[in-house]
Amino acid sequence: MASKYMLSTLNISISEAATPPICSSCHRLMEPGEHGVEFLCPNCGKAVIRRCKRCRQLGVPYVCPNCGFRGP
Amino acid sequence: MSEEEKPDTGEEKPISMLPGEKVVELLIPLEDYLTAGVHIGTHICTKFMEPFVYRVRSDGLYILDARKIDERVRVAAKFLARYEPSKIAVVSVRQYGFRPVTKMCEYVGCKPFTGRFIPGTFTNPSLAWYFEPDVVVVTDPRADAQAIKEAAEVGVPVVAFADTDNKTEFVDLVIPGNNKGRKSLALLYWLLTRQILRERGVIPPNGDLPEKPADFETKL
Ligand SMILES: [Zn+2]
Ligand SMILES: [Zn+2]
Numbered sequence: 567m568a569s570k571y572m573l574s575t576l577n578i579s580i581s582e583a584a585t586p587p588i589c590s591s592c593h594r595l596m597e598p599g600e601h602g603v604e605f606l607c608p609n610c611g612k613a614v615i616r617r618c619k620r621c622r623q624l625g626v627p628y629v630c631p632n633c634g635f636r637g638p
Numbered sequence: 639m640s641e642e643e644k645p646d647t648g649e650e651k652p653i654s655m656l657p658g659e660k661v662v663e664l665l666i667p668l669e670d671y672l673t674a675g676v677h678i679g680t681h682i683c684t685k686f687m688e689p690f691v692y693r694v695r696s697d698g699l700y701i702l703d704a705r706k707i708d709e710r711v712r713v714a715a716k717f718l719a720r721y722e723p724s725k726i727a728v729v730s731v732r733q734y735g736f737r738p739v740t741k742m743c744e745y746v747g748c749k750p751f752t753g754r755f756i757p758g759t760f761t762n763p764s765l766a767w768y769f770e771p772d773v774v775v776v777t778d779p780r781a782d783a784q785a786i787k788e789a790a791e792v793g794v795p796v797v798a799f800a801d802t803d804n805k806t807e808f809v810d811l812v813i814p815g816n817n818k819g820r821k822s823l824a825l826l827y828w829l830l831t832r833q834i835l836r837e838r839g840v841i842p843p844n845g846d847l848p849e850k851p852a853d854f855e856t857k858l
Contacts (some may be wrong), residue, residue, distance in 0.1 A: 607797040608717035608811050613641075614817045615810075622790065625686045635713070638810050 589618035591626040609635035652677045652692040653704040664708045665829055674825040674851070677702045678816045679802030686806040690814035700802040704813045710813040711826070714797050717811060717835030718773065725772035729785040731755055734820045735777035737829030737856040745831045745847065747774075751785065760788035761827035773797065777806045778817045799826055822852035 574579060587596040587604070596602040596618045604616045608631035629636050652672075653662060658788070658832050664671070671677060679700035683691055690710075692703035718726060726748035730739045736752045743750040749769060751759065758765050760774070774789040775797045776782035782798075789796045790808040796807040799817045816822040828851040835841045 601790055601793055603790075603793050603795050603810060605717075608713050611716065611720055613835060618724065619790070619808065622810070624808070625806050638806060638812050 587616055589621055590615045590628040590631075591617060591621040593612055594618060605633060608637060609633050639719065650693075651704075652701045654692060654706070655693060660823075662705055662708075664704065665833065666825075668704055670851075671704050671707065672824070674821040675819050676707055676822045676825055677704050678819070678822070680818075682803040684803060684805050686812075687802045687804060687814065690812070691802060702802065702816070705741060707815050707826075709811070710801050710811070711829050711833055714775075714811055714813050715830055715837050717797065718746075718775070718830075719834050719837035721773050724749065725770075727751055727760070727769060727771035727773070727785070727789075729755060729782045730777035731781040732778050732817070732823075733799075734823050734856050735827075738854045739777065740824045741849070741854045742827045742831045746834050755782065755784045757784055757788075760785070760794075761791055771784045771818070775825065779806055799823075818858075820855055821851075824856070825834060825851045828854045 589596055589602065596616060600619050602616060602618045603622060604614055606631040607613045607615055610630060613630050613632040615628050615630065625638060627636055651668065653668060655662065679702050681698045683700045688714045690702055690706045692701045692834050694700055723746050728743055729751040730736060731754065739750045739752055742748065756767065759767060759769055760771060762768055771794055773795050774785060777786055777799055779798050779800055780788060786796055786808050795810040796808055797811045797813065798806060799815050800806050800812045801817045815826045828847065832847050836843055836845060
């Protein structure tokens with residue numbers, strides 16, 4: 567149940583930790599401590615979505631590379 | 639009738655259809671959405687909320703698309719069901735959100751923050767009421783601006799119910815809906831609660847809560 571999801575969340579964040587944090591919307595490198603955010607796609611839970619502070623503030627859309635979900 | 643309950647006198651059904659589609663499967667009958675006024679926006683629409691609007695009534699009132707409300711409740715439930723319940727903060731400075739938020743937290747096991755949001759709640763570990771959320775749900779991005787600001791500061795995702803007049807700065811997932819009406823907020827939170835429990839398998843995929851949306855309404 568819930569624990570299964572949490573485990574998969576953990577696995578993905580570990581495997582993704584090595585890749586540079588690129589904003590899913592503007593594709594710029596996110597600065598450490600710039601207060602961006604990362605989360606698994608709300609719809610499919612498979613891809614990691616990253617949003618830089620600027621894109622979050624402006625509400626710039628992001629698209630999930632796995633399922634095509636468009637947020638926010 | 640109060641301003642908050644905003645009746646929709648339009649006869650056209652505020653729901654978009656896909657080409658060739660005859661029936662849209664919703665979480666509840668369309669009539670139930672309409673009766674609660676969940677689709678009734680305001681006379682203002684921000685650029686953030688344009689994608690969720692069905693039409694503008696002749697008197698200038700923006701009407702939200704019931705399909706998009708329904709879709710986003712489902713997506714938000716999937717999203718929230720992936721988090722440890724005790725790490726979900728649910729916020730409402732707005733009074734009509736008090737009971738809906740409290741009820742959802744009872745069922746889901748998340749942490750309610752109703753009434754004035756004390757600055758530092760998510761950012762200052764020295765406060766006795768300090769809380770470190772993994773995700774934050776807000777009732778109204780304007781009224782709950784402090785909670786959003788702090789969620790942004792600590793880098794956690796924000797899910798927000800948003801009306802047509804809301805700016806959704808720092809919101810990562812919008813659930814469009816009338817976040818001013820008492821009945822509307824009760825229904826939106828009731829639906830979200832039920833759907834989270836369905837996603838988690840606490841209740842079957844078409845299971846129901848033991849209480850009705852009316853039980854989520856803040857009493858006058
Ligand atoms: Zn960006
Ligand atoms: Zn996806």
